[in-house]
Amino acid sequence: MTKQEIVQLMAIIREFYPTYYRNKTEEETKVSARLWWDMFREDDGMQVLAAVKAFVATDTKGFPPSVGQIKQRLVQLKMPDMPDEAEAWKQVWVAIQRSAYHSKEEFEKLHPIVQRVVGQPEMLKAWAMEKADDIQTVIASNFQRAYRARAAEAAERLALPSSIRQMLEQADTTQALPALPDPEESKKAAITFLMQEREESQRRILGEEYDRPKLLSHNA
Numbered sequence: 001m002t003k004q005e006i007v008q009l010m011a012i013i014r015e016f017y018p019t020y021y022r023n024k025t026e027e028e029t030k031v032s033a034r035l036w037w038d039m040f041r042e043d044d045g046m047q048v049l050a051a052v053k054a055f056v057a058t059d060t061k062g063f064p065p066s067v068g069q070i071k072q073r074l075v076q077l078k079m080p081d082m083p084d085e086a087e088a089w090k091q092v093w094v095a096i097q098r099s100a101y102h103s104k105e106e107f108e109k110l111h112p113i114v115q116r117v118v119g120q121p122e123m124l125k126a127w128a129m130e131k132a133d134d135i136q137t138v139i140a141s142n143f144q145r146a147y148r149a150r151a152a153e154a155a156e157r158l159a160l161p162s163s164i165r166q167m168l169e170q171a172d173t174t175q176a177l178p179a180l181p182d183p184e185e186s187k188k189a190a191i192t193f194l195m196q197e198r199e200e201s202q203r204r205i206l207g208e209e210y211d212r213p214k215l216l217s218h219n220a
Contacts, residue, residue, distance in 0.1 A: 003033075003037055005046075006036055006037040009049060020064050040067075047074060051070050051074040052065065052070055054073050055069060055070060075159050079154075079158065082111070082154075085148050088114045088147045089140055089147070100128040103124040103128070107124055116150055
């Protein structure tokens, strides 16, 4: 955003909220303009002006906008296609139904924020192996809760200066949703564990006699 565009922004605000700027000195006006420019200098000037006009057009309280309010409007302009949690889950549910064999292809169709919550194509494939009731209850609930938090975080980050966004992205440790345990794998692991426990128990009881047939068979 250029300084000339900031002058236009301040002119719009003063025109619609004259009471709040009537007693400001020229120096105070310059300070306000400089602060607004510092907060929006990385943004597209036309989009910022559009956000200010959108705020004025829908304002019913009569108070001039704050920087945060214009940032929120700006985020809405930058992310018009951001799905809500119900729409996001609908995308995932459609993808799950074809992910037994086409998980990568389906993952690439998802909205970028939805992709970040799902994590990876393999997650879609794992979910496709689950029962439909579990998908529409447990998995759906967990996903929508995670998506709600991730979408709010994405919107907040988009409103921040790029330097702060970079710092947050470097420190980002948010994990994707965990896959449900595979019941067949769990069953195999349990059987293996029980067989090992039984052999260990027999070895303790029979001692060397238990290992001798195996040893003789190996030497043969």
